[in-house]
Amino acid sequence: MPNKYIRYSDKLDGSVGYALLKSDSLVKLSGPPWTQTEEISSEPLTGDRFELLAPVQPSKIVCIGLNYHAHVEASYSAEEAPERPLIFLKPPSSIIGPGDKIQHPKESERVDYEAELGVVIGQQTKNISLDEAVDAVFGYTCVNDVTARDLQKTDGQWSRAKGYDTFCPVGPWIVTGIDYSDLLVEGILNGQVRQSGSTAQMIFPIPFLISYLSSIMTLMPGDLISTGTPAGIAPMISGDVIEVRIDQIGTLRNSIA
Numbered sequence: 039m040p041n042k043y044i045r046y047s048d049k050l051d052g053s054v055g056y057a058l059l060k061s062d063s064l065v066k067l068s069g070p071p072w073t074q075t076e077e078i079s080s081e082p083l084t085g086d087r088f089e090l091l092a093p094v095q096p097s098k099i100v101c102i103g104l105n106y107h108a109h110v111e112a113s114y115s116a117e118e119a120p121e122r123p124l125i126f127l128k129p130p131s132s133i134i135g136p137g138d139k140i141q142h143p144k145e146s147e148r149v150d151y152e153a154e155l156g157v158v159i160g161q162q163t164k165n166i167s168l169d170e171a172v173d174a175v176f177g178y179t180c181v182n183d184v185t186a187r188d189l190q191k192t193d194g195q196w197s198r199a200k201g202y203d204t205f206c207p208v209g210p211w212i213v214t215g216i217d218y219s220d221l222l223v224e225g226i227l228n229g230q231v232r233q234s235g236s237t238a239q240m241i242f243p244i245p246f247l248i249s250y251l252s253s254i255m256t257l258m259p260g261d262l263i264s265t266g267t268p269a270g271i272a273p274m275i276s277g278d279v280i281e282v283r284i285d286q287i288g289t290l291r292n293s294i295a
């Protein structure tokens with residue numbers, strides 16, 4: 039049975055931490071749920087006592103570019119589908135939580151949303167085989183790989199275009215124990231569905247990504263892998279509301295400042 043894990047800020051006692059979210063209660067944990075943790079207390083979910091924070095504090099965010107055929111064809115051409123995963127990093131400082139505002143940098147004239155499935159790593163992982171790769175997964179969440187599209191093109195390197203503060207909304211929680219292989223990933227701008235693709239359409243499926251990445255860099259517990267975006271990316275402007283909705287996970291909602 040899937041579990042939902044959150045990070046919270048408790049307005050009653052000022053505490054911040056990880057918790058297991060149940061339908062009518064929140065079970066505070068002594069640490070991140072992918073470590074050995076103890077249950078501290080069970081609190082009723084009443085009023086607006088708890089604020090949801092981004093559910094991860096990763097040592098790194100590894101992102102995959104051009105991982106859905108339809109997105110590659112729409113943004114480039116079918117011939118440009120990569121032969122191996124195209125990887126880049128977003129800095130952990132770019133993370134914001136559910137409801138937080140995305141800031142539009144003044145240097146950019148086009149800031150796009152990219153709805154993506156996020157994989158949260160559960161254990162230290164190096165050189166893991168394809169067959170064992172999903173054992174490294176703790177759970178799944180929603181990610182918006184916000185991108186300053188014009189700067190991505192002018193720079194060639196993607197670190198600036200993808201790395202601004204607030205450019206990595208994550209959440210609203212991590213769901214464990216679900217099947218990653220055919221989840222509908224949607225990007226919804228101001229209530230209109232603009233992106234809709236199944237994880238079954240990934241060019242490189244999740245086990246391959248984990249095995250491949252672990253041959254390059256040690257994946258640490260709590261690290262976040264963002265697995266690429268379906269077709270339908272478009273810009274956002276001030277006041278827009280952008281949602282990333284994924285089957286069996288939930289909806290991550292942010293607005294543009």
Ligand code: MG
Nearest residue numbers: 152183266267
């Ligand atoms: Mg992306």
